[in-house]
Amino acid sequence: MRLKNIPGSREEIAASRFVVHDPEEYRGRWSALFGNDHPLHIEIGTGKGKFIMGMAVLHPEINYVGIEKYSSVLLRAVQKMEEQELSNVKFIRMDAEDLTEVFGRGEAGRIYLNFSDPWPKDRHAKRRLPSRQFLGRYDEILEKGGRVEFKTDNRDLFEFALGELEPAGWRLEEVTFDLHGDDRLAEGNVMTEYEERFSAAGNPICKYIISR
Numbered sequence: 001m002r003l004k005n006i007p008g009s010r011e012e013i014a015a016s017r018f019v020v021h022d023p024e025e026y027r028g029r030w031s032a033l034f035g036n037d038h039p040l041h042i043e044i045g046t047g048k049g050k051f052i053m054g055m056a057v058l059h060p061e062i063n064y065v066g067i068e069k070y071s072s073v074l075l076r077a078v079q080k081m082e083e084q085e086l087s088n089v090k091f092i093r094m095d096a097e098d099l100t101e102v103f104g105r106g107e108a109g110r111i112y113l114n115f116s117d118p119w120p121k122d123r124h125a126k127r128r129l130p131s132r133q134f135l136g137r138y139d140e141i142l143e144k145g146g147r148v149e150f151k152t153d154n155r156d157l158f159e160f161a162l163g164e165l166e167p168a169g170w171r172l173e174e175v176t177f178d179l180h181g182d183d184r185l186a187e188g189n190v191m192t193e194y195e196e197r198f199s200a201a202g203n204p205i206c207k208y209i210i211s212r
Contacts (some may be wrong), residue, residue: 034088
């Protein structure tokens with residue numbers, strides 16, 4: 001998918017009080033930034049912010065950090081926050097490869113991956129967010145018993161993700177190939193912009209929940 005560049009987006013992100021501009025300084029002490037000791041949940045690839053802000057409204061007892069690589073996309077999330085400010089949400093513009101430089105060991109309780117880039121070429125497999133390389137990074141920053149939740153409409157990516165679990169030493173807690181047809185797993189589901197579009201077109205949504 002080609003991303004439309006929005007002139008001035010990088011400058012707006014750099015000036016936003018909703019974006020943490022020096023995240024490495026909070027490694028191991030995100031509770032100090034939020035001003036409380038609530039659990040920390042992270043969304044990698046937060047997009048336009050619909051999911052993370054929806055979760056934050058439903059769960060004010062949890063602190064959320066949304067990570068997004070592209071300024072033109074993150075700008076939309078920032079604009080949403082300007083309309084509906086939430087004290088338990090912060091954003092970071094960064095590459096997910098740097099996770100362990102920004103979050104301390106065992107600091108996060110949950111990680112969300114929603115409709116991640118499939119990186120379809122085999123040589124790019126290690127860039128996929130549910131790859132064993134990234135699972136290793138998640139393992140470092142998740143607390144004992146922490147979980148990763150992954151949703152996608154891309155069946156090939158989902159099959160790849162399932163195949164990465166055993167070599168990486170992760171345990172499959174829940175899995176469905178049709179989230180919206182699964183009454184139990186769909187309960188309390190917060191949709192992303194992509195999810196609304198894909199499900200409306202009749203595409204089944206796959207989801208897993210994994211732990212170490």
